[in-house]
Amino acid sequence: GENVEQHPSTLSVQEGDSAVIKCTYSDSASNYFPWYKQELGKGPQLIIDIRSNVGEKKDQRIAVTLNKTAKHFSLHITETQPEDSAVYFCAASINYQLIWGAGTKLIIKP
């Protein structure tokens, strides 16, 4: 079955710098790749997603890239701000089933 690996598990960056989180997946049939942000005491919230027919998608300071050949996708956050501190999860999907990465704790240092 599908397996998703996410790195790093913890990422600490200076406020204003960029942050990059990477995920790899194993099943080439996966066709939908969402990224979620989870703050303390809250449920995961979708921040951006990409489908397998697209290589890159951007929404203000957030972008996601997908390399289908290498089976990896990445989340890029530019000009990081204190409110970006949270745990970020990637996922890969075939049909309804989301296979989740283990999460990255992003720490923004003032």
Added chain:
Amino acid sequence: DAGVIQSPRHEVTEMGQEVTLRCKPISGHNSLFWYRQTMMRGLELLIYFNNNVPIDDSGMPEDRFSAKMPNASFSTLKIQPSEPRDSAVYFCASTADRARQPQHFGDGTRLSIL
């Protein structure tokens, strides 16, 4: 717009007791998911409903767990009898189209079994 609503937000009970978690999906969504989140195992899918019908319950840990969806606007997850290892945060999520639209999560129920 109202998001996915879960209740209660916190539940503390003694082992052996019955626990019922509740979820109201987003209006118009026809797919509903129950997840469990722990530090050790991350996010695990427990059960998936489509149009109120359970489609995949392979993630339900054992017979002590059961889930129902009597109508499009309400679902329950029940644990009977509860055990300390059931302590976790339980999330409900819904989507308008299981294969093409993102899942929207509630804020979860933090369950502690003493």
